[in-house]
Amino acid sequence: MDLVITGGEVITAGSRGIADIGVSGGRIVQIGGDVPIDASTRVIDATGRFVIPGGVDMHVHLSPAYIPAGVGPGGVTPTGDQALVDDVLAWADDFVSGSHAAAAGGITTIGNMTFSRSGEAPVEAVERTARDAAQDSIVDFVLHPVLLTAQGMAEQVEQLAAAGCSSVKFFMMFDSFDAEAGDYVKVLARAGEQGLVTMIHCEDACVVGHVTGQLVAAGHTHPSNYGRSRPAYAEAMAVARAVAYAEATGSPIYIVHLSSQGALEIARQARARGVPVFVETRPIYLLFDETYLDGEDGGLYVGNPPLRSAEDVSALWSGLSGGGIDTVCTDHAPSLKADKIGPGVDITTVAPGMADLETMLPLLYTEGVRKGRITMEQFVEVTSTNAARIFGIYPQKGTVAVGSDADLVIWDPAEPTSFDGSSTHSRTDFSLYDGWEIEGGPVTTISRGAVVYDAGEIVAGEFRGQLVRKATGSATADNQTIHIGGDNDEQ
Template sequence: MSVSRAENFKMDVLIENGMILDEAGAFEGSIGIVGERIVGIFSPESGIEAREKIDASGKLVLPGVIDVHVHMQLPVSGTTSADDFASGSAAAAVGGVTTMIDFATQKKGESLLDTIEKRKAQADPKVAIDYSLHCAITDWSIKTRREMSKVVKGGISSFKLFMAYEDRGWMTDDGALFEVFQESALLDAVAGVHAENPRIIKAFTQKALSTGRRGASLHGLSRPNFSESEAVQRAIYLASLSDARVYIFHMTTREACQIVEEWRSQGYPVAAETCPQFLVLTADVYKRRNGHLFATCPPVRTEDDCAYLWGGLEKGVVQVVSTDHCSFTRKQKDRWKGDFRKIPCGLPGVETLLPLLFTEGLMTGRITSTTLVETLCSNPAKIFGLYPQKGAIQIGSDADLIIIDPGRETKVSARNLHMKSDYSPYEGTALRGFPEITMLRGKVIQRDGEFLGKKGDGKFLKRD
């Protein structure tokens, strides 16, 4: 905790007497803001002058949440994910997310820099919170390799590789994967992977089809746990040969978690994330009449996997919780027409990330408040080169802050959420932790569930 005394100048905003939660712990105090930055952290009742005071007594004050895995307006499965950068970032703000990282996915033959420029042009006029992009490589060549350093110089210091999705033309084979890891290591960039083994999925899909059934529960059955853990093991092994900083996107299984734990215990700095759906939902949802609405890749698993992932968060084996937000409407999901192979995969999530972790993690005692802040704020900022501008309550950090009334409960209903999905996987669940106020660089962009920000006010963040 850093408490300073800077009474000699007047604050624009003072958030007074809240319980401040950051990675160092919890302490009572006030936060002074001038312009877009935090300029002072004071003990309670310090008598600091400010043009505007926000009373946070009895409330929790956290750094704005960083969701490092979202897909706004993503063309996929013959449709486009329902939230664009405007609705997606407004929903994010309501849920306490002030920074998000989306993806710029290379098309065959396309230059990485062009891919990024196109994606920025889609985001910039619409985005209402700060954002960055991961650069997803799908067409490996000498030209692509040469471009990687330019991508990093342009402020995008993370790449994504798909170990699956051969059919979509996104897959990177093991040879290319190894070379990307080598180049990433030279550039000190993060190489993130979607880790699933496509051949195992193919074999299990064939087996599932031979039963004559096509229902949503086969979505889960066609992607067994080891189709993930095998790919996780392979990715880390290949990365370790060139000392690359590898990051596992959306990890879902006990087995993968154990592999990451093993590598980390040997001192290899692999980082991994999971998502709320893998912590609170199980494959039973696929047996429901509307089971296809819950389809994600990888799929949700078992209670044992959920419990292991919660433990992984608390132990620091899993460092980040993101959402993989990729929302669809019921009508879009209906494109599956009863065949699990055709479901547009993805769930709405950016708005409910913090409340789900708050309610199901912190309030149940599965995780501590420190773990909550680490996994949602400081770790994502550190791993992806945004710290301490983002993810921290420190002097000089951006004044991205959220204020939570811990006693306030909200019943989840798609009708009251701001995401474009007309259903919620958590419909009817009572959640705490929706922020009363979300502040982006000193400006209140959400109050009591009402979005007050502005399209285009979000900034593209250059990352180290």
Template sequence: MTKLDVVIRNGEIVTAAGAIGQADIGILDGKIVQIGGELEGELELDATGKLVMPGGIDTHVHLSSPPSLQQREPRWVDDFYSGSAAALAGGITTLGNMSFADPGELPMDCIQRDADVARGQTMVDLYFHPVLRQAIPEVLDQIPTLFESGCNTIKMFTVFPDFDAQIPAFMEAARRAHQHGMLTLIHCEDHMLIEEATEQLLNAGKTSMRYYPESRPVNSEVIATQRAVSFAEATGAPVYIVHLSSKRALDVCIDAQERGLPVYVETRPLYLHLTRERFEDADGAKYVGQPPLREQSDVDALWEGIRQGYIHTVCTDHAPWSLEAKLDPTHDLRNLRPGVANLQTMIPMLYSEGVLKGRISLGKLVEVTSTNVAKLFGLFPHKGTIAVGSDADVVIFDPELEQTVEASMIKSNAAHSVFEGWKVTGWPIATLRRGELVFQNGEILSQPGSGELIARGKTQAL
């Protein structure tokens, strides 16, 4: 019998199909090579009474920012190392980072810049999404090169002030991306409506964060989502709506999906666990994300959207700040710091608040945090499942472990969580990335630079 690198014994294997039974898993050279049968490993891990799931894939994080932004003001506090630590502790083994170009940078330039930094820091496997600030000819001409280099996405923001003036060019970007099997990510909020709403609030002296939801109203998300759907309808290009927050915007996507349009939807933990009442708190500014927290009816609709398959992924939009920066008293509705730390708590809270409360199935949790992401972002079946031949990205998950979220446990440099004080049942106790044990019992075991920068193939329809 060939001695394997790692054997995981006696765990209940879970895929997007649900719990598929108890079996040992054999790992060699970073791959799953055997499931069941006789196995012997150099390292043997006992998963009795535990769930064994594919590593999470969070395709929406912010672990870097352009040098020009870093010089102007404080930015997100996690680099690729600390962000990796938070991810591994949360059962996430692969990340997709948003890469913003500096003035004059083309998409390939900004990806290369981030890659040069990440290469020596990351402990997760990593890929990049270039953000298109301008759809100028030089940018459009690079889209084939992006795909050839292993990048299968572009991202655009309808909330950028100059987006409206470039709509034909952005539609052409989506069209060209589609021609190469790529996916177009779209941040859906309308700049004009947000500017108008914010101006009216400021003129009325309503400057505090308690008015933040009114400054970015639901209709700004709805209109921008309708525009994203129109891109898919006009060009045939698949579009991926990031961090959708409201029932009304989801309804737009459901209508599009039922008409057969390639519209994929992501939501994030903020919108599944919290409501706008948090902005009434004295520390309400720490909950600021874009879009804002919504009503309980929106929360309920998003859970149901996940259950029914209208929402395809749950990702964090992890963009953490220090608590001091979030609560800066000099900031108002025009000058705020959106983003929170989510990586370490996303999967545990989906299990605790979703699976245990009967909102979603165990298979659905795996589907929206791993399998669907792998398919949409050109990684399946190397990642996103537990199968012979797949990368050995594996999480051993204790479904009965109860922990209260505390600042002291947070691996992110943010050193706080918007979910502090929540009692959460179900946590990763071990994480393997390509067969290497990188997290166990609260400790990071990996080294900076051990993660790989990975290439992606064409988007797969779900």
């Protein structure tokens, strides 16, 4: 046995119990009973701690490592037709700093939004990014091809499926969406045929464009107006359209970073009548309401969609415990402070996004589990298991079971400590959570049997993450899962 974890309380989406775990060749080979230990076995005592499956965060933005020398992250000046792509590629973290933040935050699989460069087919962007990430990442990764145009893209879906992709992504918030909506629906139809899930950013471009224009004309351009520039009804109507596309095609959709009660209700009703709709939300919509946008530093809290009302916040928490929301993923899109507040930054130029890879699990645990809003099993479900299932990588990822990858987090339910963003691994230069009380977090993070983070330090050594390909024949996957408390558990 390469690694044995003793005495921890093993928690999956459906079970919990104290059991030892044996790891060999990067996989879990035994749960419960007497796990054999020899001279070369590394033993980790997890007594008094939880052992949970590593987080599966299917929504991150890490820049591939080709930002030109001399141009800082966040500072790329876009030119010509490539402006949009170059601009969105300029996040503060690459696969080195981003994967370090993930490991330190208890996340062992990341799903990166993968943008094509000009003239590059989506499958080429996936292959290029996979090479980069395989050198730089210390956690495993999934790559989501992002389509900034739909023209000719339905024909590319088969190639993407053959390359091991489990998804495509597009944005309804871009001005080009409406002109190409018919082509996007063709992409969605083809994706469903090929077993891919389509990730959709749901905000209506016309509404957002019009309302933003009105605010600019009236001189209301300070970032404190950001919430008004992207109203909740723009999200609700986009979700309604996306749901209708899913209904028309029968193809599954995954609504990224859903933020509001009305949109959630539309998705929930669709699901109740059998439309294949999955819903993701994001930490900021659970942890902050729209009043955070009001201050002078309101720009720091800007994401797309924007922060919503206190009623929306509580509706999302209910969605996590009572159904309707499948996953909490970071949308880790780290910007720098100067791009979010300060001179020249207004509602049309503020950089959306923030770092959350290192903070999502500890904060969801603190605000969710410790405050009794969700159970520990639900915490595992929404941060790991559901994402692995939706994206076709379960039970390789997303659970603690014999045969699964040994992606494990030893979680310490600790006394409250004050959070200090300056000690984190992201290259962003601010945190929304400085001074917040945090009541627990990962002490050890294990990726395919290798300890990559331990006691506050990255210890990955030569270990590198791998591209996780969609499982084939996953229809029987559920039957292969051996739960704690089942036949394999002798306690």
